[in-house]
Amino acid sequence: MTEPAAAPPTAYPKPRTCPHSVDPEYARLRAERPITKVSMLGGNTAWLVTRHDLVRQVLGDTRLSSDRRHPGFPRFTVNQGNILQDLPPSMIGMDPPEHTEARRAVLGEFTVRRIEALRPRIQQIVDDRIDEVLAGPRPAELVAALSLPVPSLVICELLGVPYADHDFFQQRSSRLVHRSTPFDERLRAVRELRSYLDELVAAKERELPDDLLGRQARKQREAGEIDHPGLVSAAFLLLIAGHETTANMISLGVLALLENPEPRAEILADPAKTLPAVEELLRYFSIVEGATSRVATEDVEIGGVLVRAGEGVMALASAANRDPAAFERPDELDINRKARHHVAFGFGPHQCLGQNLARMELQIVFDTLFRRVPDLRLAVPAAEVPVKSEANVFGLYELPVTW
Ligand code: HEM
Numbered sequence: 001m002t003e004p005a006a007a008p009p010t011a012y013p014k015p016r017t018c019p020h021s022v023d024p025e026y027a028r029l030r031a032e033r034p035i036t037k038v039s040m041l042g043g044n045t046a047w048l049v050t051r052h053d054l055v056r057q058v059l060g061d062t063r064l065s066s067d068r069r070h071p072g073f074p075r076f077t078v079n080q081g082n083i084l085q086d087l088p089p090s091m092i093g094m095d096p097p098e099h100t101e102a103r104r105a106v107l108g109e110f111t112v113r114r115i116e117a118l119r120p121r122i123q124q125i126v127d128d129r130i131d132e133v134l135a136g137p138r139p140a141e142l143v144a145a146l147s148l149p150v151p152s153l154v155i156c157e158l159l160g161v162p163y164a165d166h167d168f169f170q171q172r173s174s175r176l177v178h179r180s181t182p183f184d185e186r187l188r189a190v191r192e193l194r195s196y197l198d199e200l201v202a203a204k205e206r207e208l209p210d211d212l213l214g215r216q217a218r219k220q221r222e223a224g225e226i227d228h229p230g231l232v233s234a235a236f237l238l239l240i241a242g243h244e245t246t247a248n249m250i251s252l253g254v255l256a257l258l259e260n261p262e263p264r265a266e267i268l269a270d271p272a273k274t275l276p277a278v279e280e281l282l283r284y285f286s287i288v289e290g291a292t293s294r295v296a297t298e299d300v301e302i303g304g305v306l307v308r309a310g311e312g313v314m315a316l317a318s319a320a321n322r323d324p325a326a327f328e329r330p331d332e333l334d335i336n337r338k339a340r341h342h343v344a345f346g347f348g349p350h351q352c353l354g355q356n357l358a359r360m361e362l363q364i365v366f367d368t369l370f371r372r373v374p375d376l377r378l379a380v381p382a383a384e385v386p387v388k389s390e391a392n393v394f395g396l397y398e399l400p401v402t403w
Pocket residue numbers: 059066091092093103155237238241242243245246249287288291292293343344345346347349350351352353354355357358
């Protein structure tokens with residue numbers, strides 16, 4: 001096995017300044033060195049994987065660990081250190097067999113059937129928010145009015161977290177996904193969120209209500225296996241993963257459909273096209289850059305390169321989802337393509353647990369918004385829409401619209 005010549009030292013991941021494109025260097029690397037060693041923003045080095053088949057190989061290989069506490073785990077932030085130091089790992093940071101068990105404990109809450117049962121309530125939430133937008137002043141700012149509240153309300157109701165506290169957890173989770181947030185502030189955000197959820201979970205354990213956290217507490221009690229810190233970590237992960245990601249996909253999807261009248265008209269004319277459009281938008285934007293990293297627990301060969309035990313590997317969905325070997329004309333948004341094999345939700349054992357929920361929320365928002373507000377348009381030129389260029393979850397800060 002040969003190791004390709006070292007890449008010029010440069011920081012990864014690259015900032016994203018345009019919603020529609022990823023850094024052109026990813027395409028060059030994918031063609032020339034689809035697995036290559038790079039230096040990270042945090043100062044350490046890791047292998048960057050940009051080819052679709054290799055990204056799936058990495059994410060499917062359990063010799064590559066998700067344990068964030070490992071010193072070789074790729075660090076994405078300028079501030080070194082493990083901010084999750086005083087929170088026990090949740091499933092996203094576990095390996096089998098612990099991961100299998102932790103995932104299985106909540107899997108039943110996220111099946112297609114369970115999520116389908118939430119459809120009427122999600123529709124109601126979306127309609128209520130659109131009513132409010134339509135009753136308010138023009139222009140409206142859609143991130144605050146729709147993109148954030150919809151997934152936040154949904155995950156709050158599912159978990160049994162009071163939505164009245166949304167400012168508190170949204171502010172903290174937004175600090176966590178920004179690479180430039182100073183270490184102390186990130187640590188404070190983790191600690192404040194943890195102590196909030198600590199109290200909330202303790203109340204669930206006493207009262208055993210019929211919501212996700214209450215049901216988990218009841219199951220633990222019945223099995224005689226009470227794991228309070230584990231439930232706090234699970235709540236932490238589900239609360240953050242459940243709203244931050246979907247909110248950004250709503251904003252970006254609405255932006256793309258406002259800029260592209262043809263796919264918007266196709267969806268309006270035939271709602272059966274919305275789900276494939278959601279799949280394509282997930283591929284096209286590939287918003288999650290931080291989560292799909294791993295560290296090798298033994299020597300592993302990837303794409304003809306020897307990755308040594310202890311080295312970090314970053315499987316970049318945004319690059320893999322623009323791989324021409326997997327998607328024809330990958331830089332085009334084409335809602336009629338078959339995009340389901342994208343890796344925007346990851347791949348393998350850690351593939352997104354909330355994907356059915358996210359798909360449904362996106363489908364309902366796009367269908368309902370453009371049907372109810374057919375003359376919706378951007379209130380500023382697209383180039384002026386502020387993007388989260390330095391966040392581990394890509395998205396928009398604001399989306400000013402009018403109608
Ligand atoms: C895992 C993306 C929405 C909960 C993941 C992973 C990705 C991802 C890429 C894989 C991480 C890895 O390989 O280590 C997204 C995107 C979303 C979304 C793009 C929205 C558009 C959600 C929602 C929830 C959720 C709504 C919860 C209700 C989770 C959980 C995991 C996960 C619990 C960890 C699964 C495991 O480790 O087994 N997500 N996600 N996600 N996601 Fe999502």
